[in-house]
Amino acid sequence: MFEQRTRVDSRRQRAGALAGMLALALLLLARKPVTDLLPAERQTVDTVKPQVCVHTLLENEVEEASILRSLELAREMGASAIVQFFPWAYVERERGRYDWGLTDRIARHAERQGLRIIARLGLMPDWARDGKTETLNHLTEDLFPAFADYAAAFAKHYAGVVDHLIIWNEPNLSFEWGYQPVDAARYVGLLKASYARIKAANPQAVILAGALAPTLEPRGSAMGLSDLEFLQDMYDLGAGSYFDVLAIHSYGFREPPEAEPGRDRLNFRRGELLREIMRANGDGHKPATITESGWNDHPRWAQAVRPPQRTAYTLRAFEFAGRNWDWLENLCLWALRFPADVHSYPDNSTLVSADFLEKPIYFALQDYARGWARSERPWLPPPKAKA
Amino acid sequence: MKRFCRLLRNLTLTLPLALLVAAMIQHYQPPDPAVAFPGGEIAIGVDGSFPPFASDDGGKLRGLDIDLGLALAREIGAPARFLSISYHGLYDSLISGQVDLLISALRIEPARRDDVRYSQPYYDNGLLLASEPGAALDAEALDGQRIAYEYASSADSQIRAWERAGAQIEKLPYELPVHALDALRYGQADGALTDATAFRLYARTQEAWRPGTAYVTQDPYAIAVRRDRAEAWKLVERALSALKDSGELARIIDEWL
Structure with a gap:
C-alpha cells in the first residue's frame, strides 16, 4: 500500500514536474523573445568624426527588421551615437509595472550596432493622466515622483547600455507641458525630483537637461518662452545642481552655419548664446550636446533651403562645431528616418526615406564621417556658353 | 386575383428598374451649386507664398491656382472668394469649414483620405x-x-x-x-x-x-475638398473635366508656366 502510494506519488510528482516544464516551455514560447534579429557579434562604428550623431525615431516601429535596418544605416553612415525617445507611456502602462519589451528591442539593437544611446525620457502614461487631460505631456508637480521612479528604473535597467538620459523635451514650450503655462520652476522641480534618484540607480548616469526649443517667444506668451531666458530662469532656480550636460536644440533654418548668433534671431550658432549663460552661471566646465539640429529642404516651407544648401550647410556645421566648440560632445541631426512619410515638410528633414532609400545628403554625410574622399564643393560651377 | 398577381409581378420587375433609372439620373445630374456651396460663394484656401501657383502681389493674389479657381467658379456658376492661408494651415482651414476647397499646388496625400477627397490631377510636377x-x-x-x-x-x-x-x-x-x-x-x-x-x-x-x-516620375497636384462635401466635390470634378476638355486648363498652365 505504502509502496503503491509512493509509486502513485512519484508518478504524480513526475506528471506535475512534466506539466510544470510544459507550462514553462509554453510560457517561453508565448512570450515573444526580445529580439529575433540581433546580430551575433557587436559591430563597431567606422568614423573619423565621432561628433556625428543622429536622432532616430524607433519607438513607433512595428517591425523589428525596421529597427535593425535603421540602426545599421546610422552605423554605416558613421554616426557614433543616436538620440532615441523612450516614452514613459510605453514602458509603465500599468502603474508600478515596467515592461521593457519594446525598449529592450531598441536598446539591444543599438548597442549591438556599436552606437552610444542618448535616451530622451518623457510622455505620460494613461494612468498618470487619469482622464484629466487628452495630452500626453500634462505633467503636474504631483506626478514628478512617479516620473522620477520611471527615470530611476530606466537608469537601473539600462546601466552600462544607456547612460545618457535627457529629462523631458523642450520644456520652454507650452505644448510640451500639455498647454500649461511655461514655468522654469516646474522644470527645475522635475530635474530635482529625478537627478538623485537616477544617480542612485546608476552612478555612471549622465543627466542632460534643457533640450530647449529655439524660440524668440517673449515672457508671458501663451506659446512658450525664449530658450535664453528660460535657461537663465533655470539657473536662478538652482538647476545647475541637477544636470551634468546641457542638451541644445539648434536648427539652422535659412541661415548658413557660420551666421552670427543673436538674441533676436534663430540660427545654428544659438548654442553659443546658451553656452554664455552656462559660463555666466559658473557652469562653463560642463559640456553640451546638440541633440537636435539640421536644415530642411521642403519646397513649401518658409524656413527651408534648397537641397544643395541643406547638404552643404550640414557638412559645414560639423566643420564649424569641430573647429570652434571644444565644449560640444555630439552634434545630433534631426532625423535619420520616419517610420512613415508624413507627406509634409517634416519629411524633408530626414536623411533616409520611410522606405529606406538613402537620400543624397546621407551619402554626403557618410563620405564626411567616414573620411572618404569628397570634394569641398560637390557640384559643378555654373556652365558657360562656349564663345 | 389573376389581375392583381399580374400587377404585382409587373411592379416587382419595373419598380427596381425605375428606382435604378432614377438613381442614375440623380447621380449624373449636376448637384445644385446652391446646395453644394450654401454660403453662396466658393471659399478657396490658397497659400500665397508659392509662385507661380499663387503669390501675394500687394494684397492681390495672382497665379496659376488663382486663375484655375476663378475658371472653376465660373464653370460651377458661383463667385470665388480666395483666402490666403499659410501652407501649414491649409488642411486645418478646410477641415474646420473655413474654406470650401483648397487649390494650392497640393500633392495627393493618401494619408489624408479619411478627411479629404481629391479631384483628378490638374498638373503634374514630376x-x-x-x-x-x-x-x-x-x-x-x-x-x-x-x-x-x-x-x-x-x-x-x-x-x-x-x-x-x-x-x-x-x-x-x-x-x-x-x-x-x-x-x-x-x-x-x-x-x-x-x-x-x-x-x-x-x-x-x-x-x-x-x-x-x-x-520620368509623376507628382500630381489636385484640388482638395472635405470628405463629407460630396456635392461640392462632384461639382469640382465636373468643372475641372470641362476645363480640360475645352483647353482652358492648358491655357491657364501655359500662361504661368
Missing part, C-alpha cells in the same frame, strides 16, 4: 528628362549619357536609383536646376533632369529652344 531635339533620351537606356541635375534633389535621388539598377551615367550635378538646363542648352550635357515646373519656367525664357521631354 521629373522631366529633357534632351536636345532629335536626340531623345530613353530613361531606360542612359549608359554613357551626360545627365545634368540639381545636386541632392529628387532628380539626384532618381539618378542614384538608375545607377543602382546598373546604369552607367556620367553625372553632372549643379547647384540649381537652371544650371542643369543651361548645361543641356549649351551642349555640355545630353540630358537634364528637373521637375516639370523648373523646366517650364526655364523654357519660357528660351523661346527658340525646343528640347524633347519625357516624364
Whole structure:
C-alpha cells in the first residue's frame, strides 16, 4: 500500500514536474523573445568624426527588421551615437509595472550596432493622466515622483547600455507641458525630483537637461518662452545642481552655419548664446550636446533651403562645431528616418526615406564621417556658353 | 386575383428598374451649386507664398491656382472668394469649414483620405528628362549619357536609383536646376533632369529652344475638398473635366508656366 502510494506519488510528482516544464516551455514560447534579429557579434562604428550623431525615431516601429535596418544605416553612415525617445507611456502602462519589451528591442539593437544611446525620457502614461487631460505631456508637480521612479528604473535597467538620459523635451514650450503655462520652476522641480534618484540607480548616469526649443517667444506668451531666458530662469532656480550636460536644440533654418548668433534671431550658432549663460552661471566646465539640429529642404516651407544648401550647410556645421566648440560632445541631426512619410515638410528633414532609400545628403554625410574622399564643393560651377 | 398577381409581378420587375433609372439620373445630374456651396460663394484656401501657383502681389493674389479657381467658379456658376492661408494651415482651414476647397499646388496625400477627397490631377510636377531635339533620351537606356541635375534633389535621388539598377551615367550635378538646363542648352550635357515646373519656367525664357521631354516620375497636384462635401466635390470634378476638355486648363498652365 505504502509502496503503491509512493509509486502513485512519484508518478504524480513526475506528471506535475512534466506539466510544470510544459507550462514553462509554453510560457517561453508565448512570450515573444526580445529580439529575433540581433546580430551575433557587436559591430563597431567606422568614423573619423565621432561628433556625428543622429536622432532616430524607433519607438513607433512595428517591425523589428525596421529597427535593425535603421540602426545599421546610422552605423554605416558613421554616426557614433543616436538620440532615441523612450516614452514613459510605453514602458509603465500599468502603474508600478515596467515592461521593457519594446525598449529592450531598441536598446539591444543599438548597442549591438556599436552606437552610444542618448535616451530622451518623457510622455505620460494613461494612468498618470487619469482622464484629466487628452495630452500626453500634462505633467503636474504631483506626478514628478512617479516620473522620477520611471527615470530611476530606466537608469537601473539600462546601466552600462544607456547612460545618457535627457529629462523631458523642450520644456520652454507650452505644448510640451500639455498647454500649461511655461514655468522654469516646474522644470527645475522635475530635474530635482529625478537627478538623485537616477544617480542612485546608476552612478555612471549622465543627466542632460534643457533640450530647449529655439524660440524668440517673449515672457508671458501663451506659446512658450525664449530658450535664453528660460535657461537663465533655470539657473536662478538652482538647476545647475541637477544636470551634468546641457542638451541644445539648434536648427539652422535659412541661415548658413557660420551666421552670427543673436538674441533676436534663430540660427545654428544659438548654442553659443546658451553656452554664455552656462559660463555666466559658473557652469562653463560642463559640456553640451546638440541633440537636435539640421536644415530642411521642403519646397513649401518658409524656413527651408534648397537641397544643395541643406547638404552643404550640414557638412559645414560639423566643420564649424569641430573647429570652434571644444565644449560640444555630439552634434545630433534631426532625423535619420520616419517610420512613415508624413507627406509634409517634416519629411524633408530626414536623411533616409520611410522606405529606406538613402537620400543624397546621407551619402554626403557618410563620405564626411567616414573620411572618404569628397570634394569641398560637390557640384559643378555654373556652365558657360562656349564663345 | 389573376389581375392583381399580374400587377404585382409587373411592379416587382419595373419598380427596381425605375428606382435604378432614377438613381442614375440623380447621380449624373449636376448637384445644385446652391446646395453644394450654401454660403453662396466658393471659399478657396490658397497659400500665397508659392509662385507661380499663387503669390501675394500687394494684397492681390495672382497665379496659376488663382486663375484655375476663378475658371472653376465660373464653370460651377458661383463667385470665388480666395483666402490666403499659410501652407501649414491649409488642411486645418478646410477641415474646420473655413474654406470650401483648397487649390494650392497640393500633392495627393493618401494619408489624408479619411478627411479629404481629391479631384483628378490638374498638373503634374514630376521629373522631366529633357534632351536636345532629335536626340531623345530613353530613361531606360542612359549608359554613357551626360545627365545634368540639381545636386541632392529628387532628380539626384532618381539618378542614384538608375545607377543602382546598373546604369552607367556620367553625372553632372549643379547647384540649381537652371544650371542643369543651361548645361543641356549649351551642349555640355545630353540630358537634364528637373521637375516639370523648373523646366517650364526655364523654357519660357528660351523661346527658340525646343528640347524633347519625357516624364520620368509623376507628382500630381489636385484640388482638395472635405470628405463629407460630396456635392461640392462632384461639382469640382465636373468643372475641372470641362476645363480640360475645352483647353482652358492648358491655357491657364501655359500662361504661368
